[in-house]
Amino acid sequence: MQNFTTIKTLLADDGIFEITLSRPDKLNALNDTMLQELFCAFSYAKETSSVTGVFISGEGKAFCAGADINRLAKADALDGLAFARQGQHVFRALETLGKPSLAAINGYAFGGGCELAMSASIRTASDKAQFGQPEVKLGVIPGYGGTQRLARLVGKGRAIDLCITGRFIDGKTAYDWGLVTLLTPGEDLLMKSREHLLMATQQAPLAVASCLQVIDEGFNLPLPQALELEALHFATACATKDKTEGTSAFLEKRKAVFKGK
Numbered sequence: 001m002q003n004f005t006t007i008k009t010l011l012a013d014d015g016i017f018e019i020t021l022s023r024p025d026k027l028n029a030l031n032d033t034m035l036q037e038l039f040c041a042f043s044y045a046k047e048t049s050s051v052t053g054v055f056i057s058g059e060g061k062a063f064c065a066g067a068d069i070n071r072l073a074k075a076d077a078l079d080g081l082a083f084a085r086q087g088q089h090v091f092r093a094l095e096t097l098g099k100p101s102l103a104a105i106n107g108y109a110f111g112g113g114c115e116l117a118m119s120a121s122i123r124t125a126s127d128k129a130q131f132g133q134p135e136v137k138l139g140v141i142p143g144y145g146g147t148q149r150l151a152r153l154v155g156k157g158r159a160i161d162l163c164i165t166g167r168f169i170d171g172k173t174a175y176d177w178g179l180v181t182l183l184t185p186g187e188d189l190l191m192k193s194r195e196h197l198l199m200a201t202q203q204a205p206l207a208v209a210s211c212l213q214v215i216d217e218g219f220n221l222p223l224p225q226a227l228e229l230e231a232l233h234f235a236t237a238c239a240t241k242d243k244t245e246g247t248s249a250f251l252e253k254r255k256a257v258f259k260g261k
């Protein structure tokens, strides 16, 4: 993998691929290079069989303060289209990685930072976290999926509130709204979030991938079609060696050893 300048990466012994957004002096704002490097890192995580999950955090006091306002300032309509599509493409790559991902939010997650977090499978936050979609303060709208994923995660009313007021919510509110599913004291965030991600990476990988795909694709289908999709994935899971192993291990009262086959 290439040397990165805006992110730090580490493949840990337990298979977790750790990505740290690393422009702390700019509050980890997403410039062009960071978007390209994130795409490269997500592709590596997808293609590398020893990677079991992706852990994303931010260096310093921010998770990520959003898309690069310097670039936004110069964008006309055509640039704006490319700008939005580029971010959407990168974040969709995370969302469709086929492996669990977790964004651990230590501080500001604004604009593109909130949108990046919403593209991960799981979000956790410390009591110092803040979330928001403040694009309207700049005369634009969320463009990296914010209007759509926020509404899907917290409901239309709350998404409209955040997107049209540009106001920020704290970690506790994000937890109460279901935007994050684990809230920790600041000093515990990384350790507790890692443990949380490990709960997913230690399950049968093909089954976990199926859950991610069926929920992603089924969410926008009419219920009968979504249920049919679930049934097909269930059937496919029944044909895996991991299903034989998982059910045998339960009946034999031992821990399952999954191979992802």
Ligand code: COA
Binding pocket: 025, 026, 027, 029, 030, 065, 066, 067, 068, 069, 070, 072, 108, 110, 111, 112, 134, 135, 138
């Ligand atoms: N794009 C580019 N640079 C950004 C940025 C962004 N989204 N967010 C912060 N920065 C830069 C600042 O320009 C500043 O750079 P400088 O030191 O060269 O002047 C540095 O990061 C620190 O930010 P600063 O505003 O001084 O920190 P703060 O603690 O006073 O305020 C925020 C923090 C997050 C409230 C504030 O930076 C902010 O509102 N950022 C923009 C958030 C946003 O609108 N995101 C959506 C973008 S579409």
